[in-house]
Amino acid sequence: MNNNPKKSKPREHLIDFLELREIINSYDPLGLIKGGAPEDEHDNLTSELQNLLCGNKLNEIRPLLINCYEWYGSDPNEIKDEYVERFQKKVDETLSRIMEWYIHKNVMNVR
Incomplete structure (x- = not known):
């Protein structure tokens, strides 16, 4: 175990x-x-x-998960009606996993 905080930060990151x-x-x-x-x-x-989480900008995560589709050339606003519910569920489940991870990390860092 490395007790030097300067060396452990990049590894932890x-x-x-x-x-x-x-x-x-x-x-x-x-x-x-x-x-x-x-x-x-x-x-x-x-x-x-990771930048949003490090900056404690939790309210920006859901929009990121939705709007990132534009990075791949797809418009999330043009999802067919029959797929919207499934899309929203996928976003919500991923957001939940991220928040669980974030909470767990912060609880572990307090200890």
């Missing part, structure tokens, strides 16, 4: 990133990972999410 990557890759906007894209396909999204 990387561990957090990889844990968040797992959540985002299961969210998988447009199914790119499922279709065979590399696991780093959504790293920009993961990085943006």
Whole structure:
């Protein structure tokens, strides 16, 4: 175990990133990972999410999960009516996983 806080921060940041990557890759906007894209396909999204969490900007996470579809050339406002409910459920489930992760991390850091 490394007791030097300067050396442990980058390692901790990387561990957090990889844990968040797992959540985002299961969210998988447009199914790119499922279709065979590399696991780093959504790293920009993961990085943006991590920045929001580090800045305690929790209210910006849900809009990020919705609006990131534009990064991939898709407009979330143009989802067909029959898919809107499923889309919203996917966003809400992912947001819930992120918040559970965030709360767990903060509880563990208090100890």
